[in-house]
Amino acid sequence: MGIHGLVALSSLLLVSCPPKSDAGHQADIISTVEFNHTGELLATGDKGGRVVIFQREPESKNEPYNQGEYNVYSTFQSHEPEFDYLKSLEIEEKINKIKWLPQQNAAHSLLSTNDKTIKLWKITERDKRPEGYNLKDEEGKLKDLSTVTSLQVPVLKPMDLMVEVTPRRIFANGHTYHVNSISVNSDCETYMSADDLRINLWHLAITDRSFNIVDIKPANMEDLTEVITASEFHPHHCNLFVYSSSKGSLRLCDMRASALCDKHSKLYEEPEDPSNRSFFSEIISSVSDVKFSHSGRYMLTRDYLTVKVWDLNMETKPVETYQVHDYLRSKLCSLYENDCIFDKFECAWNGSDSVIMTGAYNNFFRMFDRNTKRDVTLEASRESSKPRAILKPRRVCVGGKRRKDDISVDSLDFTKKILHTAWHPTENIIAIAATNNLYIFQDKVNSEMH
Amino acid sequence: MEFKLEAHRIVSISLGKIYSARGQRGGLKLHKNLLVSLVLRSARQVYLSEPGCPPEPPPAAAGHPEEEPPPCPAAWAAEEPPPPPPQDEAGRDCQGPRPRRCCCGENRGGCAGAPPPPHCPRKRSAGERGQAGSPVKKPRREEEEPPPLPPPPPPSPPGEQEDMETGNVASLISIFGSSFSGLLSKEPKGRRRPPLDGGEAAAGTAPAEAAAEPGQICCDEPVLRTLNPWSTAIVAF
Numbered sequence: 001m002g003i004h005g006l007v008a009l010s011s012l013l014l015v016s017c018p019p020k021s022d023a024g025h026q027a028d029i030i031s032t033v034e035f036n037h038t039g040e041l042l043a044t045g046d047k048g049g050r051v052v053i054f055q056r057e058p059e060s061k062n063e064p065y066n067q068g069e070y071n072v073y074s075t076f077q078s079h080e081p082e083f084d085y086l087k088s089l090e091i092e093e094k095i096n097k098i099k100w101l102p103q104q105n106a107a108h109s110l111l112s113t114n115d116k117t118i119k120l121w122k123i124t125e126r127d128k129r130p131e132g133y134n135l136k137d138e139e140g141k142l143k144d145l146s147t148v149t150s151l152q153v154p155v156l157k158p159m160d161l162m163v164e165v166t167p168r169r170i171f172a173n174g175h176t177y178h179v180n181s182i183s184v185n186s187d188c189e190t191y192m193s194a195d196d197l198r199i200n201l202w203h204l205a206i207t208d209r210s211f212n213i214v215d216i217k218p219a220n221m222e223d224l225t226e227v228i229t230a231s232e233f234h235p236h237h238c239n240l241f242v243y244s245s246s247k248g249s250l251r252l253c254d255m256r257a258s259a260l261c262d263k264h265s266k267l268y269e270e271p272e273d274p275s276n277r278s279f280f281s282e283i284i285s286s287v288s289d290v291k292f293s294h295s296g297r298y299m300l301t302r303d304y305l306t307v308k309v310w311d312l313n314m315e316t317k318p319v320e321t322y323q324v325h326d327y328l329r330s331k332l333c334s335l336y337e338n339d340c341i342f343d344k345f346e347c348a349w350n351g352s353d354s355v356i357m358t359g360a361y362n363n364f365f366r367m368f369d370r371n372t373k374r375d376v377t378l379e380a381s382r383e384s385s386k387p388r389a390i391l392k393p394r395r396v397c398v399g400g401k402r403r404k405d406d407i408s409v410d411s412l413d414f415t416k417k418i419l420h421t422a423w424h425p426t427e428n429i430i431a432i433a434a435t436n437n438l439y440i441f442q443d444k445v446n447s448e449m450h
Numbered sequence: 451m452e453f454k455l456e457a458h459r460i461v462s463i464s465l466g467k468i469y470s471a472r473g474q475r476g477g478l479k480l481h482k483n484l485l486v487s488l489v490l491r492s493a494r495q496v497y498l499s500e501p502g503c504p505p506e507p508p509p510a511a512a513g514h515p516e517e518e519p520p521p522c523p524a525a526w527a528a529e530e531p532p533p534p535p536p537q538d539e540a541g542r543d544c545q546g547p548r549p550r551r552c553c554c555g556e557n558r559g560g561c562a563g564a565p566p567p568p569h570c571p572r573k574r575s576a577g578e579r580g581q582a583g584s585p586v587k588k589p590r591r592e593e594e595e596p597p598p599l600p601p602p603p604p605p606s607p608p609g610e611q612e613d614m615e616t617g618n619v620a621s622l623i624s625i626f627g628s629s630f631s632g633l634l635s636k637e638p639k640g641r642r643r644p645p646l647d648g649g650e651a652a653a654g655t656a657p658a659e660a661a662a663e664p665g666q667i668c669c670d671e672p673v674l675r676t677l678n679p680w681s682t683a684i685v686a687f
Contacts, residue, residue, distance in 0.1 A: 084477075092476035115476060177480055196480040227481045246481055279460055279492050283485045333456070336489065337463055342482050 030433035032420055036100040036108065039424040042070055042431055043110055044438055045095025049079040051112055053123065053163075054438075070440050074123060074163040079114040091116050097182050101204070104188070109168070111191060115178040118193055120169035120204065126162045130154040174200050174210045181230045187238040194231040194243060201255075213261045214243060214253065229344075230290045240265075242292070242299060248285035250299060250310065268299070268310050270317045280332040280341060288344035293353040294425075300356055302347040305329060307358050309370065322368045322375065325360050327398040327409045340414050348423045348430075359418025362407065363434045364394060380418060380432040380439040391441065457496035464490035 027048030034043050042054040055073035082091040092115055101109040101120075108123040132154040137143050177195035184191045192201050192213065199214035214231075218224050231243035239255045251264035272281060284304035291300045298319075299310040305326055308318035324345075328335060335341040340361070347358040359365045360377070368375045377394045384391060397406040420433040428443030467486050471478055 087477070089477040090475050094476075178476070180481075224484065227484055229481065246484060279457075279489050279496075282488045282492075286481075286485065333460070336460070339467075342485065 025436065028436040030420060030436060030438060031094050031096060032098050033422040033431045033433045033438070034098045034100060034110075035422050035424050035431065036110075037102050037425060039426060039429065041073065041100070041108060042422070042440070043098045043100065043112075044431075044433065045078065045098050045112060046436070047092075047094040049077055049081070049093030049095060049114065051076055051078045051095060051098065051110075051121070054440075074165055076121070076165040078112045078119060078121065079117065082116070096179060099182050099184050099191070101184055102188050111182055111184065113179050113182050113193065116172070116175055118171040118174070118179070118182060118202070119167050120171070121165055122168045123163060123165050126164060127158060127160075128156040129159045131157045169204065169207050171202055171207050171210070174202070180228070181232065183231060183233045183241065185233045185238050186236055190238075192231060192233065192241060194228050196227040199228065199231055199241075199243060199261075211259070213255060213259070215260065215262060229287050232290055232292055234296055235292050235294060236296045242290055244287035244290040244301060246286040247282070248287055248303060250287070250290060250301065252312065266312070266315050268315045268318075270308075276329070278332060280336055283336070283341050284332065289346040291347055291349060293349050294351060295353055298353065300347050300349060302345050302358055304341060304343075304345075307347050307356055307368065309356070320370060322356070322366075324358055324366055325396070327396060331409070335414070338414065340417070343417055343419060345417075345419050346421060348421050350423050350428065351426045357421055357423060357430065359421050359432070361414050361417050362412040363416040363418060364396075365418045365421060365432055378441075380434045380437075380441075382437075454497055457493040460493035461490060461497055464493065 027046065027050075029047045030044050031047055032043075032045040035041070036043070040056050042056075044052050044054075046052075052075045053073045054070035056070050078095055079093040081093045083089070084091055094114055095112050096115065097111075097113050099111045101111065103109075106124070110121050110123070112119055112121060131138070132152050134148060134151060134154075135143055135145075171193070174193060175195040175198065177197050179193050179195045182191060182193045189205075190201055190203050192199055193210075194200075194214075197215065197217040198212055200210040201213045202210045214228070216226070216228065226245045226247040226249075229244045229246055231241060234240035234242070240252060241255070242250055242252050244250050248269065250268035252266040252268070253261035254265045255261060257263070257265060272285065287301045287303050289300075289302045292298070293300065297312060299312065301308045301310065301318075302324075305328060306324055307322045309320040310318045332341060345359050347356060349356055354371055355367055355369050357365060357367045363380045364377050365380060366375060366377050377396065378391045379394050392405075395403065395406045396412070397403065397408055402408070416435065418432055418434055422431045424430065430441050432439040432441065464486050468483060468490075471483055471486075
């Protein structure tokens with residue numbers, strides 16, 4: 001499939017207030033984006049602890065190109081700020097990750113987590129309600145019994161669709177450090193949660209205990225040299241999972257090997273290029289995200305300047321490396337100073353594992369076609385996202401010949417960062433979170449292919 | 451020289467980050483502080499490594515020491531007076547492998563920023579030459595970098611600092627186990643401490659004294675002298 005021709009399907013604003021600064025309201029900054037397994041639903045979490053779920057409208061026969069926009073389906077407050085009195089620390093309500101459970105009945109379920117607590121939410125629809133009770137009236141108040149003269153059988157009558165979200169489980173007190181990722185196992189019964197130093201395995205039905213499966217906390221904290229940055233279960237093998245570290249390595253672990261998977265089954269590490277050594281080499285090699293391919297054969301990692309594709313069978317180096325914004329390599333000191341070097345970008349596969357995507361600065365996001373080796377830079381902004389307008393590829397010029405519409409490195413806006421992106425599981429629809437705005441783009445040829 | 455300036459700048463930026471991380475909502479971020487401390491450590495090594503020193507362990511320890519004191523004062527004094535402009539320049543030179551070879555700018559051959567231990571014996575001999583008072587000034591100056599710079603202190607033998615590193619680990623733990631606020635002063639201008647004589651001996655007592663004053667400077671000299679930055683960040687947890 002091609003990666004050109006992305007059409008702005010719906011340019012959605014998560015908040016309606018026009019942001020004067022880039023951030024607008026801090027609480028509205030989107031902190032995670034996730035499609036469910038069918039792609040029908042799209043969940044976003046924000047810094048204010050809210051989750052907003054969008055649902056794709058069914059296709060309309062009248063407008064075949066309008067493959068269905070995403071509209072708000074439900075909004076709920078997932079997490080509230082808490083205070084840890086023992087440590088005198090406030091626990092942020094920011095939603096770090098959302099993961100959908102595979103749908104097993106009419107209800108949808110998802111896990112959402114902040115720094116400390118994971119919650120399981122059940123989303124149900126109600127479109128009928130019983131009417132005609134004997135003992136209570138329409139508002140539910142008890143009737144005066146003297147007015148009841150006959151018995152009636154309540155009947156279900158249609159009503160306006162109501163989406164109800166209820167917390168079904170709260171998995172608390174499992175983590176001392178900040179939770180950075182959660183991943184549902186392919187067995188649909190367990191999931192894992194990872195913080196900086198430990199990974200716990202939970203059963204979805206049991207909240208009062210979890211099993212610690214990875215613990216890299218050293219006996220003496222002064223010996224600490226690396227932390228866990230991301231983790232994910234293998235999509236098919238329920239015994240395998242991977243976790244990434246701040247040193248740029250990946251560890252594949254097999255839960256059958258032992259109860260505590262401190263010893264990895266495979267260690268994926270690329271030796272550092274000595275010519276690139278700087279004060280900041282360690283920071284830029286820290287892996288911010290790891291994702292298995294849908295096939296389960298590859299892993300995708302994101303560090304500050306690159307995305308890499310790793311073959312599970314090869315531990316010595318990645319099979320593919322793509323430069324996201326190598327022109328930043330000479331600016332690492334400034335990026336360290338303004339904290340941008342600590343930004344954690346995510347990465348995503350498309351449904352067929354042929355294209356990978358990740359975000360960058362200036363509201364740019366990048367896509368790399370693994371087969372053709374072509375790449376494109378696109379921008380998620382209101383100006384470039386008129387509905388139905390085809391996105392124009394952007395280019396960052398690093399000196400030399402400057403073409404019209406090129407952006408120079410020095411005029412990049414580092415406050416406009418695209419950290420969170422998601423790709424529809426089967427179709428060429430992508431969700432891009434640009435600070436507090438959500439953009440959903442669709443490939444123009446999508447409707448022609450289906 | 452430029453690399454030293456740039457390393458110096460990075461050290462002060464890093465310390466500033468650790469300082470401001472205290473008040474962050476949601477608590478200290480372990481990952482970020484680990485990375486900051488790694489940068490701090492790298493920059494510090496560059497900053498403290500003497501120009502012209504070879505990276506390998508110095509068997510001819512006797513032969514080297516006389517080299518050090520002359521370049522040291524010159525290097526340090528040169529850095530002090532105009533902090534802002536050199537920092538701007540240093541910023542531009544920040545990247546690349548050059549920071550590691552800090553002393554090459556002095557035309558004293560290659561010094562690839564060796565790990566601290568090989569320096570220790572040699573540096574200690576320099577320290578024995580009566581520069582024991584200076585270590586305390588240097589960390590003080592580092593810590594005060596974000597606010598306006600106080601008068602430049604005499605240089606310190608880095609080896610002595612690193613030698614004290616292991617020795618003060620236990621005291622560091624005791625300091626920071628209680629409160630991270632001890633790492634940096636809130637009012638650096640008003641808190642210049644008199645230099646300690648025989649730095650190593652004093653270091654043991656200073657932490658204890660400082661720990662008794664929560665919220666005040668907690669033993670900045672020995673802390674920053676040893677400057678095991680990682681411990682300062684994470685032992686707070």
